[in-house]
Amino acid sequence: MRVGDRTATPTWSLAVALGGVGLLAWRLRLIGLEDPVRSLVLGFVLGAILVASLLVPVVERRARPRTVVAVTSAGLTVFTLAAAITGPRPTVPWAATALWLSLLAAVAEEAVFRRTLYGVLLRRGPMVAVVVSAAMFALLHVPAYGWVAFPVDLGAGLVFGWQRHASGSWAAPALTHVAANLAAVLR
Amino acid sequence: MTRRTALAGVLVAGAFLVLAWVSAAWSPLGRGPVLDGLGPLAPYRWVNPPPGATDDGAPLSASFELAVDAEGSEPDVLLTPDDQVTLVMDRGAIGPEPGLRSVTIDVTPLDPASLGRLPGDLTAFGNAVRIDAGGVVRFDGQVDVVLLYPETVSLHATRHEILWSVDGDAWRPLDTTDNLATQLAQATIEAPGYVVVGAVPVPHPSATATGEPEDIEGTSTPIVVAIAGAIALIGVGIAVRLRTRRT
Numbered sequence: 001m002r003v004g005d006r007t008a009t010p011t012w013s014l015a016v017a018l019g020g021v022g023l024l025a026w027r028l029r030l031i032g033l034e035d036p037v038r039s040l041v042l043g044f045v046l047g048a049i050l051v052a053s054l055l056v057p058v059v060e061r062r063a064r065p066r067t068v069v070a071v072t073s074a075g076l077t078v079f080t081l082a083a084a085i086t087g088p089r090p091t092v093p094w095a096a097t098a099l100w101l102s103l104l105a106a107v108a109e110e111a112v113f114r115r116t117l118y119g120v121l122l123r124r125g126p127m128v129a130v131v132v133s134a135a136m137f138a139l140l141h142v143p144a145y146g147w148v149a150f151p152v153d154l155g156a157g158l159v160f161g162w163q164r165h166a167s168g169s170w171a172a173p174a175l176t177h178v179a180a181n182l183a184a185v186l187r
Numbered sequence: 188m189t190r191r192t193a194l195a196g197v198l199v200a201g202a203f204l205v206l207a208w209v210s211a212a213w214s215p216l217g218r219g220p221v222l223d224g225l226g227p228l229a230p231y232r233w234v235n236p237p238p239g240a241t242d243d244g245a246p247l248s249a250s251f252e253l254a255v256d257a258e259g260s261e262p263d264v265l266l267t268p269d270d271q272v273t274l275v276m277d278r279g280a281i282g283p284e285p286g287l288r289s290v291t292i293d294v295t296p297l298d299p300a301s302l303g304r305l306p307g308d309l310t311a312f313g314n315a316v317r318i319d320a321g322g323v324v325r326f327d328g329q330v331d332v333v334l335l336y337p338e339t340v341s342l343h344a345t346r347h348e349i350l351w352s353v354d355g356d357a358w359r360p361l362d363t364t365d366n367l368a369t370q371l372a373q374a375t376i377e378a379p380g381y382v383v384v385g386a387v388p389v390p391h392p393s394a395t396a397t398g399e400p401e402d403i404e405g406t407s408t409p410i411v412v413a414i415a416g417a418i419a420l421i422g423v424g425i426a427v428r429l430r431t432r433r434t
Contacts, residue, residue, distance in 0.1 A: 057427075155202060162199040181223060184224070
């Protein structure tokens with residue numbers, strides 16, 4: 001495993017990760033605000049989370065493109081299987097801005113959970129990094145979706161974490177997450 | 188990738204499929220490979236829009252033909268064209284009868300003000316909906332109703348529930364799964380009739396002490412906190428980067 005050129009202080013990296021999680025949770029307070037204000041604020045917040053997470057140096061292996069493609073394909077396959085098992089979901093009339101916001105949300109969430117937070121937790125071992133980041137990802141969505149979301153989002157978080165571990169990069173979970181959100185909005 | 192990593196991947200995939208099935212069995216709102224995002228929705232379609240509500244056109248009625256065989260009605264997910272009402276019909280929701288080959292399910296949005304008052308302090312969030320099933324008075328299998336509800340600055344709640352009525356007069360609250368992110372409520376109904384989402388309105392976080400939403404250009408709390416928090420987070424990120432360079 002190649003250590004990045006620089007290593008960040010764990011406490012400050014954790015502060016960015018937890019700050020990102022807190023801001024992601026705050027999105028719930030924006031429900032009810034009308035567009036375009038809501039979309040603009042959401043876009044700014046998600047963009048800020050992404051930028052702040054990318055500023056934190058983390059330990060990453062140099063990912064081989066072939067491995068990233070293979071791990072992403074594996075993730076997409078298991079997500080497709082899960083969609084087939086669970087059956088059709090009630091759809092909602094998304095606003096036009098929901099498409100790009102859901103894509104930005106997927107990338108920002110992966111930057112927080114599978115890049116920054118995972119990077120901090122990796123000092124305790126990959127198992128801890130995968131499980132704790134997945135549990136926090138699932139808990140984040142409970143206030144918005146109810147406890148019914150916890151099992152499926154815990155499972156999704158475990159898959160994303162495994163992808164991060166197997167590929168050595170957060171690109172594979174980000175690509176899978178983007179595809180899943182895209183499918184949900186376009187359905 | 189090592190053999191051990193690949194094996195871990197198989198175990199994780201298996202665990203994910205089981206967990207996804209658990210959520211899906213819990214509620215139709217738990218279906219999908221991941222429940223994520225808080226994207227804005229299109230404006231709600233009201234039968235009778237309240238003052239100040241964005242009018243996005245009238246809600247749409249729908250009529251569905253459900254095939255019935257020796258085991259009863261076939262399973263299906265019935266969705267109105269405006270995505271505001273979903274009925275999830277399990278196998279045998281309508282029991283078999285000699286000569287019965289199909290049944291028509293009619294979904295009609297109504298103004299809740301034209302029906303009986305909701306109990307307690309509950310206010311109707313959105314339209315009421317009448318569900319007819321071709322003279323069927325009771326479902327024989329599970330039928331879940333999923334209703335989209337509006338969330339605005341002046342009509343806001345943190346907990347919503349579905350109420351059911353056989354005649355549109357006396358309402359009974361149902362055990363409801365509420366999904367704030369997609370503004371959907373789900374409950375199981377035992378018979379056709381009327382359904383509506385009810386909630387006790389509370390002030391939206393952006394409301395002032397007078398109960399009026401603040402001007403967007405003013406100090407609307409959730410917006411200010413979100414923007415200030417986002418700027419602060421970038422500041423911490425820059426500090427981490429600079430600190431790392433020095434060490």
